[in-house]
Amino acid sequence: MGKQPILKGSEILAQSLIREGAEAMFGIPGGVVLPFYDSLVHRAKEMRHILPRQEQGGGFAADGYARVSGKPAIALGTSGPGATNLLTCMANSMLDSIPVIYITGQVMEELIGTDAFQETDIIGMSISIVKHSYLVTKAEDISRVVKEAFYLAKTGRPGPVHIDFIKDVWGKKVPYIDNPIMDLPGYDISINKFSDLDILSLNHLFEKDGLRPVIIAGHGVELSQAEQALIRFAEKHHFPVVNTLLGLGTFPQNHSLWCGMLGMHGDAVANYVVDKSNLIIGVGCRFDDRITGNLKAFTKGKTFIHIDIDPSEIHKNIAIHVPLVGNALDILDRANELLDDHDYPVWREEIGFLKEKYGFLDFTFCSKPKQGCLSQARLIDLLSKETGGNSIICSDVGRHQMWVARFYRFNQTRSHISSGGLGTMGYGLPAAIGAKIACPDREVWAVCGDGGFKMNIQELCTLAENHLDVNVAIMEDKAYGMVYQWQNLLFEQNIAYSRFTNPDFIKLADAFGIPAWKAFTMKEAQQAVQQSRKTKGPSLVVFEVDPSENVFPMVYPNTPLGEQKLQEDHL
């Protein structure tokens, strides 16, 4: 064993992060983390530091970075408000299983519990919204804790890990251990709990008469890199495939077996196929309320196979007949080896009829925009065609998010970046910053509503300062669009505080030195998209859109998928 260098705690943290492969950190310096920044600044060549303008922007940027790269990212805030500003980001990463290391500073040990300046019990607050958390009080623990944090974040079901460092650890000099021994006796690393017999039992199930199977492919397919295995599995048995919101891009959208996105604002075909099916194979999905609609109707007469890495997801929302716990790639690979081929021609024919009747990518279910306003659905279709479906699209949350999901044709995995579980407005712009830093060679668009955009509008400054080639699209309808739609449809048009005024976004962009265009017609929209794409560095396009354009189909809350409302007036 070589001689262990004696380093300060702050140097050990920087060294440990770099050792674990961290390439980018999104953080804001402040009081108790200043000694760490004093050490970090000397390591700028090894780990890029991006200064967001609010910690939440940094947290979402780290989240976006991790989604696109598949590697853990780091977000940092100081104690007190710096730390609490990261809480929404932690919850966001937790619900979507994103590996982010959240680092916060804590006041000195002697001040803990005294209500000291910028003291909060941030570990107490974050416990239920992270995979695991640490309060580090000894410099000797830093190297091991960082190693464990990265390991926990990226293995098994990925998720965020929070490390809170008390100020005392930064200055203390201790031996640096480059390869510390992890101490995680409770962490079960044997993720595959299935046997060949479990898989072989599926043959019997797949051979039943009158079977109408469908695969629901979720985010877990992407996380386990099981895309190719899923294609082979679906083709082997002629299973139709629908995607969840975060599963989009994991199955080719031009494939004959693909039936769209299911759920509250999913494709009509997908919802009908799932509603009419009697065997559901969920792969890396959670069966959450946004995809099931009314749970009783969703489960009635259906058999469920659930492939998931997290045993606590099995039976969580619905009773599962065949649970297969493990890595989706391993399970599907093994199933492709062991199982016979199957085909369901009658079911295929029925699905073909549904596709012919309801189709994809047509605007039958979209209302016509008012004079002088653009249609968001048509704009997303335009963006998809102009970019060839090859961009990374970081959507914010709201109606535009649903149109991105339905009208952008994603050619690649890890390209549809969206806050799925938490549904956090303000996510799109900072996530696009993180995505661009993770993949500088790919085209990146932030597609935002005007409500969500303003929730992290300050990150335009980060974008401009780093001269990141991110295209920002703002759908300006002067409304919290989804809220406005619900108030119109479900609250008898009682519009309560969902309309607002905006600043002049063009002048605002100009103030940041960002070129910007505004479009009122489809022709102007096309020109603006093309100009934005040609621009090196950040650019912004504002689309004047119609607030009365509602997202349809819509499955009303607690309604069966089969009773989805297709448009304003039923077909």
Added chain:
Amino acid sequence: MNKSIQSFHVVIRVKNEIGVLTRIVMLLRKYRINIRSLQIYPIDRKEEFSDMFMELIAQRPHLDLVIAKLGRLIPVIEIKQGKSHFIEDR
């Protein structure tokens, strides 16, 4: 589905570290499970591990989910379920 309120005995073996009880209690709170009694003591000489004996008041389906979720907490080593008895029918 059995919706009866029952009393359940569980033994949770944990890595003995600051905050481990909070992690467990917060999870139980999330699923609205009440703790009727609780006893904790270390099981090894170095006091690295502890056993938590808990009597919980819960509905059966909730408890199964919570046991699965408890198993995902990093400091939790093992969970054993003991006897249960009926409290109240709803």
